[in-house]
Structure formats: structure tokens, C-alpha cells
Amino acid sequence: MQTVADVLRRLTIVFTAFEGRLEQTPLIRKLTRGRFELEDYRAFLVGLRQQVKDGALWMSRAASNIDEAHLELRSRLMRHAVTEHRDFRLLEADYVATGGALSAITGAPKNIGSEALSAWMFHEASKPNPFGLLGAMWIIEGLGSIKAAEWGRLAKERLSLPDAAVHFLLYHGENDTTHITEFEEMLGLVLPDDAVAARIVRAAEVTARLYALQIEEMAS
Amino acid sequence: MLRDVFITGCGRFLPGEPIANDRMEEHLGQIHGRPSLLGRRALRWNGIQTRHYALNDRGHEFESNAGMCAKSVRAALDAAGLSVKDLSFLATATTQGDYLVPGHATAVHGALGERSMEIASFQSVCGSSLMAAKSAWLNVGAGEHNVAAACAGELSSRWFRPAFYEGTALVDQKGRARAEADFLRFTLSDGAGTVIMEPQPRRDGLSLRVEFVDIVSFADRFDPCMWAGAPIETRGDLATGWGAGGPRAAHAAGAIALLQDFTLLKRVIRAWVGAYLEKVDCKRIVPAAVDWLLCHYSAQSLREEIVSLLEKTEGMVPQQKWFSNLAWVGNVGSASIWLMLEEFWRSGRLQRGQKVLCVVPESGRALIGFMLLEAV
Numbered sequence: 289m290q291t292v293a294d295v296l297r298r299l300t301i302v303f304t305a306f307e308g309r310l311e312q313t314p315l316i317r318k319l320t321r322g323r324f325e326l327e328d329y330r331a332f333l334v335g336l337r338q339q340v341k342d343g344a345l346w347m348s349r350a351a352s353n354i355d356e357a358h359l360e361l362r363s364r365l366m367r368h369a370v371t372e373h374r375d376f377r378l379l380e381a382d383y384v385a386t387g388g389a390l391s392a393i394t395g396a397p398k399n400i401g402s403e404a405l406s407a408w409m410f411h412e413a414s415k416p417n418p419f420g421l422l423g424a425m426w427i428i429e430g431l432g433s434i435k436a437a438e439w440g441r442l443a444k445e446r447l448s449l450p451d452a453a454v455h456f457l458l459y460h461g462e463n464d465t466t467h468i469t470e471f472e473e474m475l476g477l478v479l480p481d482d483a484v485a486a487r488i489v490r491a492a493e494v495t496a497r498l499y500a501l502q503i504e505e506m507a508s
Numbered sequence: 509m510l511r512d513v514f515i516t517g518c519g520r521f522l523p524g525e526p527i528a529n530d531r532m533e534e535h536l537g538q539i540h541g542r543p544s545l546l547g548r549r550a551l552r553w554n555g556i557q558t559r560h561y562a563l564n565d566r567g568h569e570f571e572s573n574a575g576m577c578a579k580s581v582r583a584a585l586d587a588a589g590l591s592v593k594d595l596s597f598l599a600t601a602t603t604q605g606d607y608l609v610p611g612h613a614t615a616v617h618g619a620l621g622e623r624s625m626e627i628a629s630f631q632s633v634c635g636s637s638l639m640a641a642k643s644a645w646l647n648v649g650a651g652e653h654n655v656a657a658a659c660a661g662e663l664s665s666r667w668f669r670p671a672f673y674e675g676t677a678l679v680d681q682k683g684r685a686r687a688e689a690d691f692l693r694f695t696l697s698d699g700a701g702t703v704i705m706e707p708q709p710r711r712d713g714l715s716l717r718v719e720f721v722d723i724v725s726f727a728d729r730f731d732p733c734m735w736a737g738a739p740i741e742t743r744g745d746l747a748t749g750w751g752a753g754g755p756r757a758a759h760a761a762g763a764i765a766l767l768q769d770f771t772l773l774k775r776v777i778r779a780w781v782g783a784y785l786e787k788v789d790c791k792r793i794v795p796a797a798v799d800w801l802l803c804h805y806s807a808q809s810l811r812e813e814i815v816s817l818l819e820k821t822e823g824m825v826p827q828q829k830w831f832s833n834l835a836w837v838g839n840v841g842s843a844s845i846w847l848m849l850e851e852f853w854r855s856g857r858l859q860r861g862q863k864v865l866c867v868v869p870e871s872g873r874a875l876i877g878f879m880l881l882e883a884v
Contacts, residue, residue, distance in 0.1 A: 293820060293822040294822075296817075296820050296821045297785050297789055297821035297822065298789060300781065300785050300817060300821055301785050301786050303778075303782070304778050304779055304781065304782025304783075305782065307775060307778060307779070307782075308726060308729035308779060309729070311730060311775070312728075312729050317744075320731070320771075320772070321741075321744050322741055434778075438771070438774070438775075468813070468817060468820060472820060
């Protein structure tokens with residue numbers, strides 16, 4: 289039987305492979321090699337906004353499909369959705385602080401990767417007891433707690449941006465062990481169960497691939 | 509594999525007296541005669557107390573890399589009850605050999621003398637040790653050779669002398685070295701280590717049966733993290749490397765010194781953790797069955813969240829099972845794992861039937877190697 293530790297291990301492996309894939313996307317390569325321009329940063333904010341905006345929505349939908357036997361998980365997802373559902377406004381404020389027009393970010397269409405990612409999330413969240421989405425959360429939360437601040441620091445340094453223009457990346461995530469402990473507790477609410485374990489890992493793999501596609505599709 | 513392979517002897521060579529932290533910078537020579545800004549922080553982080561240099565305090569080399577390697581090969585053969593006459597295969601590892609050309613194994617073989625033999629040179633960073641070990645293991649296992657040596661040596665200190673930095677883009681107008689250049693001066697030092705492999709265990713005392721050597725590279729996704737031969741900003745673009753403007757221009761651009769990118773190192777550490785957990789997940793490595801862990805990276809340097817993650821994923825080998833001599837021998841790059849194994853073996857801790865896992869992460873361009881041994 290797959291335990292919480294087994295699933296966390298598989299998820300960690302998926303995340304590190306995902307990080308390797310991100311590392312090879314053109315936009316992140318520009319950022320880490322110091323060739324990142326203001327237009328790249330703006331494209332990045334525009335690209336991220338779609339997924340951040342949808343995040344709380346699919347999470348709410350997932351919560352509404354969780355049965356009474358798993359009320360605690362439902363509560364946690366709902367609280368999570370409430371905490372995050374206005375975060376895309378931070379991205380808009382950052383965009384404006386770079387000198388961009390608000391309408392340019394609010395009116396931008398989803399890129400191909402964002403379309404795929406969003407469709408997949410809502411599809412998965414519409415199933416009864418969509419526990420696989422914990423795998424999706426692992427990837428997206430991992431980005432927030434591990435990658436965001438790193439990208440924010442590089443972008444700020446490279447483009448000499450004021451704090452007000454990197455608020456989302458720099459101050460949104462927090463990298464500490466309590467983050468993993470909370471996630472571990474959520475896994476404990478649905479595991480051990482082999483079918484659920486496999487679905488969580490699979491959902492993490494699909495989310496990671498589509499997220500990377502979203503970043504591949506971001507171009508200034 | 510056609511036959512089992514055993515490590516039957518281990519040898520080391522460390523040049524000169526141990527040099528303590530309060531003397532090391534003076535020993536290497538201060539850049540523009542000024543003390544380093546981040547030296548103390550680097551020493552706190554790596555936990556090294558003493559190390560050895562093959563340079564005297566006037567900057568003269570009293571050993572060569574190849575010479576130290578040859579001495580460690582002789583010590584290892586001696587420990588195995590053999591001599592150079594018995595050795596038919598020599599695989600060498602180093603980060604930077606004495607010559608730029610030909611390969612390091614030729615220089616070590618030259619220093620050993622006595623007989624002709626087959627050789628192989630492996631050049632990378634710390635992980636080159638396991639590349640050489642894998643070559644020795646496969647050669648003995650396949651029946652090509654009956655006595656093989658895998659040796660590794662470094663003479664990093666010659667690259668840390670002030671002339672490698674002064675007058676280059678790595679030093680600012682106030683005479684201060686960039687962190688990418690300065691940090692390694694406080695981290696790496698000199699020495700050599702060797703293991704001998706044979707197709708049968710020793711008749712007296714313990715031998716270590718080699719279960720596997722696995723090496724995983726992530727150079728497909730990362731730029732170099734520790735390198736020499738390209739300036740910091742443009743290292744991903746080989747067309748602007750050391751050869752573009754000739755040797756003087758390369759020196760001025762800071763393309764000759766050994767450099768480390770710390771921001772990238774954090775991402776590389778996560779890739780190492782992923783590679784390790786993948787071995788755990790497919791049961792290639794079973795942490796609960798590991799009696800001793802020799803890791804060329806101190807447990808103290810791993811950040812709290814990494815240790816916590818390893819514990820939560822049942823991947824952590826408890827810290828009381830870790831053996832390390834980095835603190836008093838120094839970080840000797842590729843030689844470190846053999847220096848650790850040699851001292852561990854001598855310490856008398858090892859019991860028959862125990863499993864020893866050697867882990868060698870290399871920041872170079874993100875690589876990690878694993879070697880599992882069983883005491884027989």
C-alpha cells in the first residue's frame with residue numbers, strides 16, 4: 289500500500305524533473321543567463337496571471353465535489369481558495385508598476401499552455417472526490433514556495449525593478465518546512481490508498497508538463 | 509557482470525602539515541594583499557577546520573598532482589598487499605591535471621614508473637572519482653584485468669594563487685574578488701586517494717564488494733555551476749569561451765580561474781535530491797539497509813528543509829550513520845571520497861556484512877554518483 293511518504297517521494301521526484309524542464313524553457317534561460325528584458329518580465333506576468341486567476345476557481349470547484357466523508361479536506365481547499373483568490377490582482381499591480389497599462393494585462397488572452405492547463409484543472413476538479421488535484425497543488429504550491437522568490441530576485445536584480453513591481457514573485461511564497469507539513473497532513477486525509485496515490489502522482493506529472501508548456505509559450 | 513569485484517585496499521596522500529583556518533588565506537596569498545570579505549562565512553558554511561596544500565607559504569609547489577596520485581596508488585597497493593608490478597589497469601580522476609594535455613593518467617603512470625599498463629583518464633569535478641571507479645570495476649568484472657587502481661587527486665591551490673585573479677574582471681576596483689571566484693579558495697585543497705580492485709576478496713581482513721556504481725548527469729538542463737574556461741556571464745555560450753581572444757584576453761576576462769555560481773547551486777542541490785530519491789523509489793538504494801553513509805557533502809551544510817524532506821520521504825539515512833572527515837582533511841574534490849573511505853576503513857568501525865553507501869555530488873554541471881559497497 290502506498291503511504292504518505294511514498295507519495296511525497298514520488299512527488300518530489302516529479303517536482304525536480306519539472307524544475308529541470310523549466311530550466312530549459314527559453315524565458316527561464318534568459319532569466320538565469322542574465323539576458324532577461326523588461327518585455328520578458330511583462331510577458332511573464334501576463335502569462336502567470338491566467339493560471340493564478342483560475343487557481344482559486346478550480347480549487348473551489350474541487351472542494352464542491354468532495355463528499356461528506358472527507359469534510360476536513362473540503363474545508364482546507366475552501367480556505368486555500370479564499371486565501372488565494374485575489375492574488376492575480378498582485379500580478380496586475382506589479383505589471384502596472386513596471387510602466388505597463390492595466391488593460392494590457394487584464395485583456396491578454398491565455399496562451400496555448402494556459403489554455404491546456406486550465407482546461408485540465410477544471411476537468412479534473414469536476415470529478416467526484418478529485419483527490420488527484422493534491423498532486424497539482426504540490427506542483428503549483430512548490431512553484432510559489434521554491435521558484436517564485438528565486439525568479440523574483442533575478443528579475444529585480446537584472447531589471448533594477450522597484451519592490452512594487454516584483455511583489456507577487458518576491459513576497460507571495462514562503463519557503464519553510466511548515467508548508468510541507470501541511471501538505472503531508474492533507475495527503476494523510478486520503479492515503480493510504482493505491483488508486484488515489486497513483487492519481488495524485490499522475491496529476492502532478494500532467495500539471496508539471498502543462499505548466500512548463502505555459503512557460504514555453506510565454507514570449508515577449 | 510562476469511565476476512564479483514572487491515576493493516582490497518585503500519590509500520591516501522596528503523601533502524605537508526595541516527593548515528588551520530587562521531593561516532590558510534595567508535598561505536595561498538591574499539588577492540591584492542587584502543583579506544577576503546566572505547572567507548570567514550565560507551569557512552563557517554563548509555565546516556572545514558584544517559586542510560593540506562601542495563604549495564609552501566611562498567607559493568612554491570613541493571608536490572605535483574600526478575606525484576600525489578602516484579603516492580596514493582602505492583599506498584593503496586601496499587594496503588592490499590600488492591606492488592606496482594601487479595597493477596595492470598590504472599584509471600585516474602582529477603578536476604585539473606598538471607598538464608593541459610595529455611590526460612592525467614599518463615602523468616600518474618609516468619610518476620609510478622616500473623611497468624607498462626592500460627590507462628584511462630577521467631576529468632570532471634568530484635564525480636570523476638566514481639567515473640574512474642566504474643571503469644576499474646567494469647574492467648575487473650569483465651575479466652580484462654585482475655588488479656586495477658582507481659585514483660583521484662587534486663592540486664587546486666595552484667589555481668587559487670593571487671595571480672589567477674589580479675588584473676582580471678573577477679576583481680573590482682577596490683581589489684575585492686567576486687564571490688564566484690573567492691568562495692572556492694576557502695573550500696578546496698590538495699591531496700590524493702586510491703582504491704584497488706580485484707576479482708577476489710583479501711584472504712586476511714575485510715574487503716568491500718562493489719554492488720554498483722551509478723552516475724547521473726543533469727547537464728542537459730543546467731549551465732555549468734562550477735567551471736573554469738569561460739567568464740561568468742557568458743559561460744553558456746561556448747563561442748565566447750577562453751579560446752576566443754587568446755590566453756591573455758581569457759585571463760583578463762576572468763575565464764581562467766575556477767568559479768562557482770551559488771544561485772544555481774541551490775537548484776542543483778534539488779536535482780541531486782531528486783536523483784537520490786529516484787534511486788530510493790526504485791529500491792536501488794534502501795536507506796534502512798545502509799549501515800554507513802559516506803557523502804562528499806556534509807549533513808550540516810544541507811538546509812533544514814532538505815533534511816526534513818528526506819525524512820518525510822523515508823530517504824534520510826540518520827546522521828549517526830554518516831562518516832565524514834571533510835572538517836580535518838578538507839574538501840579535496842575528486843579525491844575526497846577515497847580519503848573518506850580510507851580513514852573510515854582504518855577507523856575500525858566497519859563490520860563484515862555491513863553496507864556502505866558512497867554519495868558524490870558534483871556541482872560542475874549538476875551530476876551525482878552513487879556507489880554501494882558490502883563488507884565481506
